[in-house]
Amino acid sequence: MMSQSLSRDTAARTLQYAAGPVLLVAAWWVAYATGAVNSDLLPSPFLTIADTVKNIQSGRLGVDFGATLMRVGYSILIAVAAGVPAGIALGANASVYRSVEFLIDFFRSTPATALFPLFLLLFGLGDPAKIAVAAFAAWLVLVFNVAYGVLNARQTRILAARSMGASSLRVFRDVTFFETLPQTFVGLRTAVSIALVVIIVAEMFIGASDGLGHRIIDAQISYNLTDMYGSIVATGVMGYGLNLLLLLVEKSVIHWSGR
Amino acid sequence: MHAPRQGVAGADVVSPRSSGRTRLITIRGLDKTFGGSTIYKDFSLDLPQGRFISIFGPNGCGKSTLINMISGLAPMDAGEVLYDGQTIQETRISYVFQNYREALFPWLRAIDNIHYPLKVMGVPAAERRARVDNLLAEFEVKIDLNAYPYTLSGGQQQTVSILRALVTSPEVLFLDEPFSALDYEMTLFMREQLQKIFMKTRTTMLLVSHDLEEAIQLADKVLLLTRRPTRVAEIVDVDLAWPRTAAVTTSERFTGLKRHCLDVFWRQVKGE
Numbered sequence: 001m002m003s004q005s006l007s008r009d010t011a012a013r014t015l016q017y018a019a020g021p022v023l024l025v026a027a028w029w030v031a032y033a034t035g036a037v038n039s040d041l042l043p044s045p046f047l048t049i050a051d052t053v054k055n056i057q058s059g060r061l062g063v064d065f066g067a068t069l070m071r072v073g074y075s076i077l078i079a080v081a082a083g084v085p086a087g088i089a090l091g092a093n094a095s096v097y098r099s100v101e102f103l104i105d106f107f108r109s110t111p112a113t114a115l116f117p118l119f120l121l122l123f124g125l126g127d128p129a130k131i132a133v134a135a136f137a138a139w140l141v142l143v144f145n146v147a148y149g150v151l152n153a154r155q156t157r158i159l160a161a162r163s164m165g166a167s168s169l170r171v172f173r174d175v176t177f178f179e180t181l182p183q184t185f186v187g188l189r190t191a192v193s194i195a196l197v198v199i200i201v202a203e204m205f206i207g208a209s210d211g212l213g214h215r216i217i218d219a220q221i222s223y224n225l226t227d228m229y230g231s232i233v234a235t236g237v238m239g240y241g242l243n244l245l246l247l248l249v250e251k252s253v254i255h256w257s258g259r
Numbered sequence: 260m261h262a263p264r265q266g267v268a269g270a271d272v273v274s275p276r277s278s279g280r281t282r283l284i285t286i287r288g289l290d291k292t293f294g295g296s297t298i299y300k301d302f303s304l305d306l307p308q309g310r311f312i313s314i315f316g317p318n319g320c321g322k323s324t325l326i327n328m329i330s331g332l333a334p335m336d337a338g339e340v341l342y343d344g345q346t347i348q349e350t351r352i353s354y355v356f357q358n359y360r361e362a363l364f365p366w367l368r369a370i371d372n373i374h375y376p377l378k379v380m381g382v383p384a385a386e387r388r389a390r391v392d393n394l395l396a397e398f399e400v401k402i403d404l405n406a407y408p409y410t411l412s413g414g415q416q417q418t419v420s421i422l423r424a425l426v427t428s429p430e431v432l433f434l435d436e437p438f439s440a441l442d443y444e445m446t447l448f449m450r451e452q453l454q455k456i457f458m459k460t461r462t463t464m465l466l467v468s469h470d471l472e473e474a475i476q477l478a479d480k481v482l483l484l485t486r487r488p489t490r491v492a493e494i495v496d497v498d499l500a501w502p503r504t505a506a507v508t509t510s511e512r513f514t515g516l517k518r519h520c521l522d523v524f525w526r527q528v529k530g531e
Contacts, residue, residue, distance in 0.1 A: 156361040256365030
């Protein structure tokens with residue numbers, strides 16, 4: 001009885017999850033088949049899927065996927081390596097933080113893509129410029145979140161450690177660092193999605209020879225619509241996958257979060 | 260759980276120190292202002308060590324502020340606190356916070372929380388383990404200490420906090436309303452536990468309480484404070500036998516003490 005109702009629950013949930021994608025493909029197909037959308041702009045969903053599968057099998061989509069993922073990865077690595085220490089340093093001192101808060105907020109509000117020309121001047125046309133812009137945008141988000149986490153660390157725990165005679169450095173390493181982790185992960189997830197946006201746009205418009213952004217704009221220019229739609233979905237898969245991965249890591253690393 | 264009544268209970272009520280003198284906590288000339296209002300002005304007080312002292316007084320009179328200052332957690336504007344002639348830094352002090360949820364380290368298992376103060380002191384792992392094992396055996400702890408604190412009940416979490424405070428064998432243990440976040444049943448149980456710990460260790464304990472009954476039940480002396488600027492209204496001796504069982508807390512002497520403390524308290528609240 002129990003297992004039966006349990007499997008029925010599972011089946012019902014699977015159906016719920018599947019309903020959205022199925023409806024999307026159905027709506028796409030109806031729009032295509034009835035000619036509601038010009039078929040010069042919208043290919044058949046099944047043709048698109050078939051073409052995408054072919055591109056995956058040939059390995060060409062994988063190459064571009066990997067190139068984009070690599071660029072996002074590098075920019076996040078740089079952002080973390082430079083952003084976490086900077087955030088901690090800023091957060092540790094409220095008056096220092098307030099003195100640069102405006103700058104951080106200002107550049108956080110500036111679209112990173114507006115900085116492309118500047119970074120092209122600084123780094124040239126290659127990968128470094130693309131990675132640098134994405135890293136910069138991700139870095140700002142991380143600094144802000146880490147600093148915020150440090151500033152809002154629970155004072156009781158810090159007092160508790162201090163009452164045991166822990167030195168400031170020790171309090172920082174053993175308490176403040178852990179207190180900051182949940183907010184750091186919030187920043188990290190935002191940083192990854194921003195980096196992905198920046199990298200895709202950079203691949204589209206500043207001299208890339210690979211990457212999903214390059215692939216999408218190439219497919220559009222050569223009017224290969226099935227490839228274009230398929231590549232767009234691939235960027236979605238990357239963004240969703242990265243977010244999911246970080247959520248899973250967060251759940252296992254910061255097991256105490258929210259409890 | 261319930262320890263049989265100890266036959267010698269009460270024997271310690273008149274217990275002159277073998278040295279013939281009482282070790283003292285001396286507070287001299289304590290000043291503290293907070294947000295422009297004076298909480299303490301030239302506050303001086305002697306308290307005996309090796310005793311259980313409760314602190315009770317009107318809301319906002321600075322009970323917690325007092326123990327935060329004399330435990331070294333909060334700075335004082337002026338004044339001096341000595342434990343038997345030693346400064347705060349020279350004294351082994353432990354502190355149990357009201358909010359155990361925010362005082363324990365949720366990223367560490369309960370057992371590692373208890374180990375932590377010894378780690379900070381630089382005690383080697385083997386000795387640490389031995390000391391923790393001793394402590395756990397002594398108090399017959401029946402909690403799954405491999406669990407993370409957030410999976411434990413409130414009472415269990417506060418027990419872990421208290422064990423963490425005791426593991427360093429402190430000379431003075433401060434407790435800031437340690438049971439006020441627990442339900443009534445758990446509070447009664449924890450009061451019993453704390454008494455056992457006190458009877459066993461005779462560690463100097465300073466307890467801030469907002470519950471007069473608790474303040475009297477657990478203490479050798481109840482320190483009654485006035486409204487701000489805070490002075491000592493009275494130090495009431497509680498010469499009741501330990502352990503303070505339900506029979507003791509419903510006795511005529513107990514209610515008499517409570518009535519007296521309440522009288523002092525109301526006089527302070529009304530500012531007569």
